[in-house]
Amino acid sequence: METLLSHYARFLGLSDSWVVESVDPYIEERRVEIRQSHVGSGVFCPECGGACGLADHGDERRWRRLDTMQFTTELVARLPRSRCAEHGVKTIVPPWAGKHSRFTLFFEAFAVEVLQACRTVKAAAALLGLS
Numbered sequence: 001m002e003t004l005l006s007h008y009a010r011f012l013g014l015s016d017s018w019v020v021e022s023v024d025p026y027i028e029e030r031r032v033e034i035r036q037s038h039v040g041s042g043v044f045c046p047e048c049g050g051a052c053g054l055a056d057h058g059d060e061r062r063w064r065r066l067d068t069m070q071f072t073t074e075l076v077a078r079l080p081r082s083r084c085a086e087h088g089v090k091t092i093v094p095p096w097a098g099k100h101s102r103f104t105l106f107f108e109a110f111a112v113e114v115l116q117a118c119r120t121v122k123a124a125a126a127l128l129g130l131s
Contacts, residue, residue, distance in 0.1 A: 008034055012065075012075075015095065016040070025071065032068050036077040045084035046093050052082035055089045063097050065104045072129060075104065 005020045014020070017040030024033045038057065045052050057078040065073040081091050096104045103111070111128055118124040125131065 012036075012096070018077075018095075029072075030070065031072045031074065033074050033076055034065075036075060038077070038080045040080075043080050043082040043092050045082050045087055046090050046099070047087040048084065050084060050086070052084045055081040055083035057081065058091050063094075063102060063104050064107050065096075066106050066110055 004023055008020045008023050009018070012020070012034070014036065017038060018036050019039050021035040021037050022033075024035070025031075026033065041054060043052055043054050044050065057080050060076060060078050063075045065075050067073055075096065077094070079091050079094055081089050083089050093099050096106075098105065098108075101108065111124070111130075114127055115121065115124045118127065
């Protein structure tokens with residue numbers, strides 16, 4: 001039987017380079033926090049796309065994802081940093097978000113659809129649970 005962690009890894013579409021460490025529901029806050037970690041050894045330079053060695057992992061970051069059963073869902077991870085001979089140490093771009101985004105690609109696409117369907121930005125923000 002599939003475990004909760006492997007279920008969420010499949011649900012998020014993670015490659016073999018990433019694993020779900022924990023899924024923590026915060027019932028009173030109506031929030032789910034999904035912690036991920038990078039387990040791959042090789043990374044690619046975000047500047048040139050060349051294969052590089054792993055330098056280290058950056059500070060913990062958070063991304064808002066599409067809600068899970070009406071619970072705000074956040075991904076939490078420390079992104080690996082590549083050591084490129086040409087560009088030095090660089091933080092990789094995660095497969096689920098843009099370079100400096102605080103939202104996943106799926107959430108951003110959904111937010112655009114909500115903005116297009118609403119009459120005002122304030123109404124869209126209220127539906128998305130954003131300020």
